Amino acid sequence: TSSAGKPVTFLQLKQAFIGVTILFFIVPLAFRFYLIFVNHFTFGEISMIVLSRLDAMMTGVVIALIKHYYIEFDIKSIWKSLILGIIGISFVFIYFYVLKLNESFFARLFLYNILTIGFAAILPYFDNWKLTKESSLVDSITNMSLWSYSLYLINIPVEYCLKYIASCCNFNLQLNALIFTNLFWLLSIAGSALIYKYFEMPI
Numbered sequence: 001t002s003s004a005g006k007p008v009t010f011l012q013l014k015q016a017f018i019g020v021t022i023l024f025f026i027v028p029l030a031f032r033f034y035l036i037f038v039n040h041f042t043f044g045e046i047s048m049i050v051l052s053r054l055d056a057m058m059t060g061v062v063i064a065l066i067k068h069y070y071i072e073f074d075i076k077s078i079w080k081s082l083i084l085g086i087i088g089i090s091f092v093f094i095y096f097y098v099l100k101l102n103e104s105f106f107a108r109l110f111l112y113n114i115l116t117i118g119f120a121a122i123l124p125y126f127d128n129w130k131l132t133k134e135s136s137l138v139d140s141i142t143n144m145s146l147w148s149y150s151l152y153l154i155n156i157p158v159e160y161c162l163k164y165i166a167s168c169c170n171f172n173l174q175l176n177a178l179i180f181t182n183l184f185w186l187l188s189i190a191g192s193a194l195i196y197k198y199f200e201m202p203i
Contacts, residue, residue: 024058043102056116082125088118150192
């Protein structure tokens with residue numbers, strides 16, 4: 001009920017949710033804009049600040065609500081969404097790793113949104129992906145899906161911590177790229193599993 005004692009209608013809840021959603025998207029975007037123009041933060045420095053990535057968290061909430069209220073997706077919509085998601089993820093990969101434009105204004109301000117929307121767009125396809133039998137591969141995929149949000153949050157801090165330790169120990173990352181990569185994934189996955197078990201599940 002509201003403060004006046006009247007019951008809150010579904011329309012009011014919907015309007016409130018839309019308002020909060022818009023706020024969650026605008027605030028991180030404005031914050032990244034501030035970090036770029038005032039503090040001249042790099043892409044890596046921006047990604048270390050959770051406030052600058054809250055829009056990614058809100059995207060997950062929106063997708064969950066769409067799933068709750070609009071459970072059925074027709075085949076055409078699922079494939080359109082999958083193609084859109086693949087295009088978005090591929091764009092980010094090419095822009096970041098191939099063209100190496102990660103320090104451009106566009107990348108620092110919008111790349112997180114494009115990547116988040118890209119992954120969100122492929123979820124309906126995998127949500128409707130029917131598996132005929134259980135296997136260790138299926139279990140691994142299921143666990144990774146449960147740990148994915150924690151993995152998204154901690155992978156960049158893990159990377160920067162490893163790079164910092166490597167620089168302090170004069171560890172040549174180029175000569176030991178395989179060791180660094182394996183250690184990065186091991187710590188990131190282990191950390192995300194622990195966060196899910198001891199923080200997300202109790203909540």
